[in-house]
Amino acid sequence: MPPYTTEPDFFVQADAHDILSSFKNEFYFPTIQNQSAIYFCGNSLGLQPKKAEHIIHSELNSWRNNAIEGFFHGSHPWLYYQEYAKPTLAKVMGCLPHEVTVMNTLTVNLHLLLMSFYKPTSKKFKIIMEAGAFPSDQYAVETLVKHFGLNPENTIIEIEPEPGKKTLTTENILQTIHQHAHELALVLMSGIQYYTGQLFDIPAITEAAHKCGAVACFDLAHVAGNVPMQLHNWDVDFAVWCSYKYLNGGPGAVGGLYVHEKYATDTTFPRLGGWWGNDEKERFKMGKGFKPKANASGWNISTTQVMNTAALLASLEIFEAAGMEAIRNKSIALTGYLEFLLQQLPHLSFEIITPSNPNERGAQLSLFFKENGEAIYHKMLENGIIVDYREPGVIRVAPAPLYCSFADVFAFYEILKNNF
Incomplete structure (x- = not known):
């Protein structure tokens, strides 16, 4: 994968080459204000597979x-x-x-x-x-x-x-x-x-x-x-x-x-x-x-x-169809992209407390806010981003690779950049 950038062309190309991209269509997404939400909460509750109802x-x-x-x-x-x-x-x-x-x-x-x-x-x-x-x-x-x-x-x-x-x-x-x-x-x-x-x-x-x-x-x-x-x-x-x-x-x-x-x-x-x-x-x-x-x-x-x-x-x-190796490879790239974009937002007062080494983390980044963490979490919900909040002061962001895309991560970054 080429070096991360803040240009939209990066996520467009990354999603175009994503061998797991089709699996996003295997899940139902919640909506906020009649819009499909950006769902980064698979570390709390994964999305519903469409086949679940049939089985x-x-x-x-x-x-x-x-x-x-x-x-x-x-x-x-x-x-x-x-x-x-x-x-x-x-x-x-x-x-x-x-x-x-x-x-x-x-x-x-x-x-x-x-x-x-x-x-x-x-x-x-x-x-x-x-x-x-x-x-x-x-x-x-x-x-x-x-x-x-x-x-x-x-x-x-x-x-x-x-x-x-x-x-x-x-x-x-x-x-x-x-x-x-x-x-x-x-x-x-x-x-x-x-x-x-x-x-x-x-x-x-x-x-x-x-x-x-x-x-x-x-x-x-x-x-x-x-x-x-x-x-x-x-x-x-x-x-x-x-x-x-x-x-x-x-x-x-x-x-x-x-x-x-x-x-x-x-x-x-x-x-x-x-x-x-x-x-x-x-x-x-x-x-x-x-x-x-x-x-x-x-x-x-x-x-x-x-x-x-x-x-x-x-x-x-x-x-079974996706395979854990492909899931992990995409997860490392997706979480790395999220970390890179968050680092471009110095005006937001938070610390990524999850280790930066990909071998020491999964799909989750924990953002520690010294103040206003819960208020920022609720603001994210208002803007169509589903993450979760844990005391004291941590917003957990988890882009699950089976149904999250590079475009989702970029949209998350854009919302943070333009609203906070």
């Missing part, structure tokens, strides 16, 4: 025509519904199909997997996470350690940025892991920090945790469908994510999880069991004795959420 309608037809027999008949028998998401999700998350499944929602899955993997002893019981992690993760870890009769104050170690900085360094994270190695049981980090947009070095953190005998796990809510992963090759123990952000699964969409095959295929590995995680060959014998499936679906608890999963399947068809 959900197909399952409604199966329910209407087959009733209970829909579990065994129809185009996608419900008994195996979680299986239909696995092949593409495995590609998106960089793992084997038997290491991934869909179920519940993100924090429920986090609780379930923490109960499997967190095994505190009198010597090794501490948990490391980043300070300012998303509240759900903080609550999950706090209540987990209380469940084991431990004190969060001396059990949870929160890594904070160095004084005067907004983001962590990998060295800081690894140093903290090393410092607490003799007491450390588990490291739980975000893949991408929701507030700053910082992408953490997952393989380095995993390796450091394993060197001191700790579990390495990640909340990948802001990673899934955004940045390609290699969870299996990096030897990550487990990960969880939601499907309503970059994966476009819809509000309340079914959550996803990954469990490394060394645990997933070990049916003796502890877990909280449920009927849907039991081996299908044994399920309808209705007998005592939980016999988990020898894959990540052995953590399934209840009947698959068919309607929630159907919308995700519509989006995964798009991911």
Whole structure:
């Protein structure tokens, strides 16, 4: 791609050569004042794939025509519904199909997997996470350690940025892991920090945790469908994510999880069991004795959420066609273009707190306003730009490459330049 410029010819040429440009037509866009909005909020809720209605309608037809027999008949028998998401999700998350499944929602899955993997002893019981992690993760870890009769104050170690900085360094994270190695049981980090947009070095953190005998796990809510992963090759123990952000699964969409095959295929590995995680060959014998499936679906608890999963399947068809490599390549270019244009607006008093290195971020740039951040956010909405605001003072801007264009980014820049 040629060097970025502020001339309209740049975005015209960039969009003309964009191999993913046609996918924009696969989504519905919201409107503001009867105009199609510029949507940079896929990090909160992805857009609706147009195929979602068809797939959900197909399952409604199966329910209407087959009733209970829909579990065994129809185009996608419900008994195996979680299986239909696995092949593409495995590609998106960089793992084997038997290491991934869909179920519940993100924090429920986090609780379930923490109960499997967190095994505190009198010597090794501490948990490391980043300070300012998303509240759900903080609550999950706090209540987990209380469940084991431990004190969060001396059990949870929160890594904070160095004084005067907004983001962590990998060295800081690894140093903290090393410092607490003799007491450390588990490291739980975000893949991408929701507030700053910082992408953490997952393989380095995993390796450091394993060197001191700790579990390495990640909340990948802001990673899934955004940045390609290699969870299996990096030897990550487990990960969880939601499907309503970059994966476009819809509000309340079914959550996803990954469990490394060394645990997933070990049916003796502890877990909280449920009927849907039991081996299908044994399920309808209705007998005592939980016999988990020898894959990540052995953590399934209840009947698959068919309607929630159907919308995700519509989006995964798009991911299968586009491919994560192409998505990531466009994302780097699109976010780089956004950063360049924002740097041409010195009259606006803000700081981009997301790392400038493309290897340390995804599709999101977090703009920190020392004052008037929320007012500027509302002004953006009035001008047809959908972003989101997070206290204190951050407007998050996320041009998702499947449905955002270089023209969108330029229009965003023009609105900022001419209205603020």
